[in-house]
Amino acid sequence: MGHYTIKMPDIGEGIAEVELVEWRVKPGDTVAEDQILADVMTDKATVEIPSPVAGTVLELGGQPGALLAVGAELIRLEVAGAGNVAAKAVQVAAVAAPAQAPAAAPAAPAAPAAPAATAAPAAAAPVPVQRPPVAAPVAMRAPGEKPIASPAVRQRAWELGIELQFVHGSGPAGRITHEDLDIYLVSGGQPRVASAGGAYAQRQGEEAIPLIGLRRKIAQKMQEAKRxxxxxxxxxxxxxxxxxxxxxxxxxxxxxxxxxxxxxxxxxxxxxxxxxxxxxxxxxxxxxxxxxxxxxxxxxxxxxxxxxxxxxxxxxxxxxxxxxxxxxxxxxxxxxxxxxxxxxxxxxxxxxxxxxxxxxxxxxxxxxxxxxxxxxxxxxxxxxxxxxxxxxxxxxxxxxxxxxxxxxxxxxxxxxxxxxxxxxxxxxxxxxxxx
Structure with a gap:
C-alpha cells in the first residue's frame, strides 16, 4: 500500500486560491475514482473536486473556511501500489457506526496574508460515536463549540423546545437544517424544559458564526461595492x-x-x-x-x-x-x-x-x-x-x-x-x- 496526495487542481480563469467550503468525505472513508471529495469556492461559483484514484482517506488538508492555493495539498489517501509520495505517520480517526458523521466545526476564516494552504494540514478530529436516544440529551459538541444554524432554524428550534447544542448538523460546516430538527424529534431527542418565567425568562449565551463559503464572498463583494x-x-x-x-x-x-x-x-x-x-x-x-x-x-x-x-x-x-x-x-x-x-x-x-x-x-x-x-x-x-x-x-x-x-x-x-x-x-x- 502507498500514500497518494491529491493537490488542489488549477480550475482555470487565472484563479490562484480557493476557499474550502465542505468536505464530502472524512478520515477512514473509502473513496472510488471520480467520487467527489470536497466543494471549494472561487470568486464566481462553487466547484466540486473529484478523486483521480480510489483509496482510503488518511488526512484532510484543512477545515471548511480555509484558503487553499492551487497546488496545495488537498487530501491524502492510502492506495494500492506505491502511491505518489513517501509514507508518513498519519493517525486515522476511527470510523463511527453512523453512516454520516457530524461535520467538524469550521475554523475561523484564514487571514489573507497567511493562507491556510501554506500551513500544515489540520489534524482531523475523531468522529464521535452515535448513541441511542436517552432520557437526557447527550452533548454532540466539544465544550465551547457553538452550533451553526440559520435564524429560521433557530426560531423553529426555540418553538419546539430543542437545544441546538444536542442536534447533529448535516449541512455545510455542520450547519443544522430543518431536516436535522425533524430527525432529532423522530429519534427521541428530548426537548429542553422551559425555565420559570416562560417567555420572559432571562436568556444567556452567545454565538460566534464564522463567515465561510458563499457568505464570505457576499460580505467581500458588498464591502467592495460600498467602498x-x-x-x-x-x-x-x-x-x-x-x-x-x-x-x-x-x-x-x-x-x-x-x-x-x-x-x-x-x-x-x-x-x-x-x-x-x-x-x-x-x-x-x-x-x-x-x-x-x-x-x-x-x-x-x-x-x-x-x-x-x-x-x-x-x-x-x-x-x-x-x-x-x-x-x-x-x-x-x-x-x-x-x-x-x-x-x-x-x-x-x-x-x-x-x-x-x-x-x-x-x-x-x-x-x-x-x-x-x-x-x-x-x-x-x-x-x-x-x-x-x-x-x-x-x-x-x-x-x-x-x-x-x-x-x-x-x-x-x-x-x-x-x-x-x-x-x-x-x-x-x-x-x-x-x-
Missing part, C-alpha cells in the same frame, strides 16, 4: 393598477399554455425598452482603468435569495425575450441558484441588476450596486392606497421603485429621467407590447 462606488438612490412611486389588471387578463387567457406571469418579466421588458434611450445605465465601470463600457445586449442580473445567501443569476440577452420566455428563464435561473446548480456563466456578466424582495419589499430600499455595474433597480411591495383621480378618491395599486446609481458615471438628472421612462411604460402597459 469603491459612490452610491446615490432615487425613489419613485408607480401606479401599477393597469399593469396588474393586464397581467391578470394575460394569465387568465394564456396562463395554461404559456405559463403564469409575475411582475418581474414585465419590469424586465420595461427596462429593456427604456435602456434604448439610456445606454449609460446598461454599463460596467472599470475604475482601475477609468473606462466605462456600454453594452448593446441587456444581460439582466436577477438578485436571488438562497439558503446559503444572495446570488445574482444572469438573464442573458433579455432584449430577445417576450414576457413568457422571460418568466420561464427567470424561474429556471432562480431554481438553479437555490439548488446550487447554477454554472459560472450563469452567475457572471450582468450589465444591470433587478433586486426584489417580493411581498417583503417594504416601502423604500437602498439597494447596493452589483459591482462593476453602474445601476440597480429595486422593486418594493405593491400596496393599495386611496388617491385622487378626476376629483374623486379611488383605490389604486401603488409600488415604489428604489434604484441606486454610480454617481461617478451617472448624473442625477439622467437617473431620474431613466426611472421616469420606466414608470411611463409600466403605467401604460400596452406600450410594453408595441414596437
Amino acid at each position: 469603491r462606488i459612490p452610491h446615490f438612490s432615487y425613489v419613485e412611486e408607480i401606479d401599477v393598477t393597469d399593469l396588474e389588471a393586464l397581467r391578470a387578463q394575460l394569465n387568465e387567457r394564456y396562463g395554461a399554455a404559456r405559463g403564469k406571469l409575475t411582475l418581474l418579466p414585465l419590469l424586465a421588458r420595461a427596462l429593456v425598452i427604456a435602456l434604448r434611450d439610456f445606454p449609460q445605465m446598461n454599463a460596467r465601470f472599470d475604475d482601475d482603468a477609468g473606462v466605462v463600457t456600454r453594452y448593446a445586449a441587456v444581460h439582466l442580473g436577477m438578485a436571488t435569495q438562497t439558503d446559503s445567501g444572495l446570488l445574482v443569476p444572469v438573464l442573458r440577452h433579455a432584449e430577445t425575450l417576450d414576457p413568457w420566455a422571460c418568466a420561464r428563464e427567470i424561474a429556471r435561473l432562480a431554481e438553479a441558484g437555490r439548488s446550487g446548480k447554477a454554472g459560472r456563466d450563469e452567475l457572471s456578466g450582468s450589465t444591470i441588476t433587478i433586486s426584489s424582495l417580493g411581498p417583503l419589499g417594504g416601502i423604500v430600499t437602498t439597494p447596493v450596486i452589483n459591482h462593476p455595474e453602474v445601476a440597480i433597480v429595486g422593486v418594493n411591495k405593491i400596496v393599495e392606497r386611496p388617491v385622487f383621480r378626476g376629483g374623486a378618491v379611488v383605490g389604486r395599486k401603488l409600488m415604489n421603485l428604489s434604484s441606486s446609481f454610480d454617481h461617478r458615471v451617472v448624473d442625477g438628472m439622467d437617473a431620474a429621467q431613466f426611472i421616469q421612462a420606466v414608470r411611463a411604460l409600466l403605467e401604460s402597459p400596452a406600450l410594453l407590447f408595441v414596437e
